[in-house]
Amino acid sequence: MESxxxxxxxxxxxxxxxxxxxxxxxxxxxxxxxxxxxxxxxxNCGLFDASHxxxxxIKGKGAFKFLQKLTPNDISLIAPGQMQYNxxxxxxxxxxxxxxxxxxxxxxxxxxxxxxxDKVVSWLRDNxxxxxxxxxxxxxxxxxxxxxxxxxxxxxxxxGEKIASLDYMFFTKKEIDHRQVLISRSGYxxxxxxxxxxxxxxxPYFWDRLIQEGEGFGLISCGLGxxxxxxxxAGYPLYGHEINEETNPYEASLGWAVKSNKDFxxxxxxxxxxxxxxxxxxxxFIMDEKALARQGYGLYLGRNKxxxxxxxxxxxxxxKFIGMAYVLSEYAATGKTIxxxxxxxFYKAKIAKYPFVKINTKSKKEV
Amino acid sequence: xxxxSKSHEWVKEDAAIATIGITDYAQKQLGDIVFIELPQxxxxxxKSEQLGTIESTKTASxxxxxxxxxxxxxxxxxxxxxxxxxxxPYDKGWLVKLKITNHSELNSLMDESTYRELIAKxxx
Numbered sequence: 001m002e003s004x005x006x007x008x009x010x011x012x013x014x015x016x017x018x019x020x021x022x023x024x025x026x027x028x029x030x031x032x033x034x035x036x037x038x039x040x041x042x043x044n045c046g047l048f049d050a051s052h053x054x055x056x057x058i059k060g061k062g063a064f065k066f067l068q069k070l071t072p073n074d075i076s077l078i079a080p081g082q083m084q085y086n087x088x089x090x091x092x093x094x095x096x097x098x099x100x101x102x103x104x105x106x107x108x109x110x111x112x113x114x115x116x117x118d119k120v121v122s123w124l125r126d127n128x129x130x131x132x133x134x135x136x137x138x139x140x141x142x143x144x145x146x147x148x149x150x151x152x153x154x155x156x157x158x159x160g161e162k163i164a165s166l167d168y169m170f171f172t173k174k175e176i177d178h179r180q181v182l183i184s185r186s187g188y189x190x191x192x193x194x195x196x197x198x199x200x201x202x203x204p205y206f207w208d209r210l211i212q213e214g215e216g217f218g219l220i221s222c223g224l225g226x227x228x229x230x231x232x233x234a235g236y237p238l239y240g241h242e243i244n245e246e247t248n249p250y251e252a253s254l255g256w257a258v259k260s261n262k263d264f265x266x267x268x269x270x271x272x273x274x275x276x277x278x279x280x281x282x283x284x285f286i287m288d289e290k291a292l293a294r295q296g297y298g299l300y301l302g303r304n305k306x307x308x309x310x311x312x313x314x315x316x317x318x319x320k321f322i323g324m325a326y327v328l329s330e331y332a333a334t335g336k337t338i339x340x341x342x343x344x345x346f347y348k349a350k351i352a353k354y355p356f357v358k359i360n361t362k363s364k365k366e367v
Numbered sequence: 368x369x370x371x372s373k374s375h376e377w378v379k380e381d382a383a384i385a386t387i388g389i390t391d392y393a394q395k396q397l398g399d400i401v402f403i404e405l406p407q408x409x410x411x412x413x414k415s416e417q418l419g420t421i422e423s424t425k426t427a428s429x430x431x432x433x434x435x436x437x438x439x440x441x442x443x444x445x446x447x448x449x450x451x452x453x454x455x456p457y458d459k460g461w462l463v464k465l466k467i468t469n470h471s472e473l474n475s476l477m478d479e480s481t482y483r484e485l486i487a488k489x490x491x
Contacts, residue, residue, distance in 0.1 A: 314401040
């Protein structure tokens with residue numbers, strides 16, 4: 001099956017992006033060097049095409065109540081114009097998807113992982129109630145993300161000072177250059193940044209504008225490779241790696257997004273899981289030696305397998321090999337030396353805290 | 368003059384010593400190289416045996432030795448500077464030097480124009 005193309009596909013080709021298939025989408029892995037791109041984002045700023053992400057709008061009188069019932073985070077903690085990290089849980093408390101919820105005046109916009117979009121749409125349909133309307137806007141919506149300490153200066157030039165001074169996890173809708181735009185101050189790198197939702201047909205226009213205005217601020221285009229490195233450095237989970245239908249929010253260290261003072265699907269199971277105590281938990285690790293531990297590799301203490309790697313990478317910003325893993329709770333203490341089997345050899349590593357880098361988002365507050 | 372293998376290694380022979388590396392095409396396919404594992408000097412290898420492992424941010428790949436012989440020198444600078452293989456695959460990024468035991472094996476390697484044809488085919 002041929003990969004789907006985002007509206008920025010031609011831009012990636014022109015820019016010599018190395019195209020790979022990611023969850024059915026033809027996207028750039030990098031534009032030559034993902035290590036350089038990941039460094040540039042922490043130093044200045046980088047531009048990402050995230051148009052493969054899914055956008056599902058929930059409308060109607062019952063929308064708010066409907067999403068409250070389906071998700072463990074409490075949407076009443078935010079107001080229109082704010083966004084929130086949230087989860088869809090299955091009836092056993094496993095994670096169907098993690099997503100960003102944008103609280104708009106007239107609807108709730110859920111930005112979900114592209115690989116899970118169809119699954120989430122059917123889950124929402126199966127649970128749909130009277131007075132709720134679901135609209136899949138993924139096809140006509142493009143997403144450009146600008147990340148890094150100089151992002152706000154580029155945003156000021158393209159979208160104006162007012163948008164550039166948005167607070168972290170806030171967003172606004174506006175018409176810019178006769179085109180509809182939704183911009184939030186948010187991202188997936190641990191740096192300051194903005195996510196820009198536009199109509200697919202307008203994506204090349206805004207991509208070019210950002211590249212143009214970003215030139216003096218060190219802006220470069222970045223691929224999926226650096227996106228993955230940056231999110232691992234920041235300790236953020238990625239669906240299919242740190243979380244899936246078998247992991248629950250507590251072992252994934254996402255318990256902060258579960259608010260037990262409200263009611264939601266799988267609440268009983270979730271409370272039960274918490275009370276029973278966790279068998280395994282998500283931890284970070286830093287390799288003592290030069291070796292890249294990839295997903296699925298085993299963590300060992302002597303001959304006993306005590307865990308498994310979810311994500312691993314070389315961090316160009318720390319100059320270290322790092323990663324995240326699930327490990328049996330009794331071995332999760334920070335600083336503990338363990339071994340990871342890479343091909344036929346065992347390499348030493350230490351359990352470490354994530355984020356591995358300083359988080360530089362405009363405010364650390366998240367609800 | 369450089370000679371090339373189908374598995375994208377290059378060989379430069381001088382007085383029965385072959386310097387071996389990976390080609391520019393190979394390093395571009397791999398992307399950012401972050402780790403390399405090579406044998407110790409003294410190791411005796413048969414043609415097409417595994418020479419080591421090269422790991423990029425994208426993937427881990429096996430390296431093969433294009434000629435039989437004994438490893439006489441290893442580019443130990445690559446341990447701390449694996450990016451040299453990306454930046455300078457034919458010079459600073461060389462991998463090993465090998466004392467050739469079977470000179471006729473050199474004839475089985477490709478010259479540059481034949482190698483160029485091979486990669487032109489592979490990239491289509």
